[in-house]
Amino acid sequence: MTKLYIKNMVCNRCKMVVGNVMASLGLSVSHMELGEVTIEEPLEDKKHKLKEELEQLGFELIDDKKSRVIEKVKNLIIDLVHHNGAALQTNLSDYLSAELHQDYAGISNLFSEVEGITIEKYLIAQKIEKVKELLIYDELSLSEIAWQLNYSSVAYLSSQFKKVTGMTPSHFKSLQGNRRKPLDKVG
Structure with a gap:
């Protein structure tokens, strides 16, 4: 399980869009709420692509x-x-x-x-x-x-x-x- 924190995820539509991005990258979401997504697998090999796709949609992965x-x-x-x-x-x-x-x-x-x-x-x-x-x-x-x-x-x-x-x-x-x-x- 990997917990991700995502900036600008402020509504249900945002959750839907982020969920679609996760699905397109083959990531299995086990839990999602505003600003947070828990996925089943480690992210390492897909992190750069996920970051890129989220940024194109106005979101941002938060690391600190x-x-x-x-x-x-x-x-x-x-x-x-x-x-x-x-x-x-x-x-x-x-x-x-x-x-x-x-x-x-x-x-x-x-x-x-x-x-x-x-x-x-x-x-x-x-x-x-x-x-x-x-x-x-x-x-x-x-x-x-x-x-x-x-x-x-x-x-x-x-x-x-x-x-x-x-x-x-x-x-x-x-x-x-x-x-x-x-x-x-x-x-």
């Missing part, structure tokens, strides 16, 4: 431990915000510590040092991107969006939205042609 931790933090937050809205009520520091089996202070310091922003700011950026998506879909009211993303109030969501984007949610919604950032570029 610091980068793996950072990518795991990002993927956990993306998954939490964009795919598991109900889980947003958990304490982020406890959640990350439990998932990574590390002290939160160490994770937080490493993330800030490498990324140049705090984990909290990264979380806020992801939440604002989710708010934008939900505003564009126009299926939920602002109060429903605030509740779904665990904001204490619509006013707090609006204030944070304006601080990050420079406009109110209603102004954002009224603009035509809004383009969301790809999830791996948020932050």
